[in-house]
Amino acid sequence: MCPKKTVKFLQEYLQHLTFERNLSPLTRENYARDIHLLDTLAEDADLNTLQANQIKRYIGKLNGQGLSGKSIARALSAWRGFYNYLIGHHGFERNPVIGLRAPKSPKTLPQALSTDQAVKFVDIKGDSILEVRDHAICELLYSSGLRLSELVNLDTNMLDFTEGTVTVTGKGNKTRIIPMGSHAMSAIQTWLSVRANINLSDKNPNAMFVTQQGKRITPRAVQYRLKEWAVKQGINTSVHPHMLRHSFASHVLQSSQDLRAVQEMLGHANISTTQIYTHLDFQHLATIYDKSHPRAKKK
Numbered sequence: 001m002c003p004k005k006t007v008k009f010l011q012e013y014l015q016h017l018t019f020e021r022n023l024s025p026l027t028r029e030n031y032a033r034d035i036h037l038l039d040t041l042a043e044d045a046d047l048n049t050l051q052a053n054q055i056k057r058y059i060g061k062l063n064g065q066g067l068s069g070k071s072i073a074r075a076l077s078a079w080r081g082f083y084n085y086l087i088g089h090h091g092f093e094r095n096p097v098i099g100l101r102a103p104k105s106p107k108t109l110p111q112a113l114s115t116d117q118a119v120k121f122v123d124i125k126g127d128s129i130l131e132v133r134d135h136a137i138c139e140l141l142y143s144s145g146l147r148l149s150e151l152v153n154l155d156t157n158m159l160d161f162t163e164g165t166v167t168v169t170g171k172g173n174k175t176r177i178i179p180m181g182s183h184a185m186s187a188i189q190t191w192l193s194v195r196a197n198i199n200l201s202d203k204n205p206n207a208m209f210v211t212q213q214g215k216r217i218t219p220r221a222v223q224y225r226l227k228e229w230a231v232k233q234g235i236n237t238s239v240h241p242h243m244l245r246h247s248f249a250s251h252v253l254q255s256s257q258d259l260r261a262v263q264e265m266l267g268h269a270n271i272s273t274t275q276i277y278t279h280l281d282f283q284h285l286a287t288i289y290d291k292s293h294p295r296a297k298k299k
Contacts, residue, residue, distance in 0.1 A: 112247040
């Protein structure tokens, strides 16, 4: 439990993140959780008196508890931003987090379905409300590589069937336009004809994917449904939305070798993220190099 003073600072900071930086609710939730973590580690210490060596001890403690380097880096970023706010608005004297880095953790390659597995998984049959809706969801996730949050927040006016595109707002409130495949468009149009007969909630009348009760579908519901379909479709792995996003990226990259295009479709700010995310096959790159570089060609 945070002290009352910290709670007040945190509430003000979250308001700042909402109205000044326009961050998403999920991002604000992550910031709040990481700042609560700092307060727990600090115990009764005043945040204004914390030194860099104390923060280093917290990093070591979290690392010893098995927290990944990526999670610790995210926490440090949240703490650093919080201290900058406190310096600017509440007279704090220093930011003890500046210059500190999280320990590196081994990179794990994200899982992807094979092309055959992906096609088998999204080929959902049936004409019930849930079957038609889930077919459209799976086809769209695999066709366009949407994040889960982007999928559940889709409204009907974000899809353009003439152009064959879907417009989404991703991280950092950045909007991008992504192509939809013909299979996805067909599945979505079938779903829209079924959706027209559902009594939609007044809160979200334009929500693209809804429950049988007419409410916008939740992220947890999508995750649960995908796991169920993996079993039904005979896929011997636990399928989740991010796996379909990664499968999309991997399969497009394998076919096109266009890393920049994949970066744009995924909405990555840095191409290095795309390189890691799609785990480029060195052998494939070597083949491309041998074919294209003038000094690599054997005489």
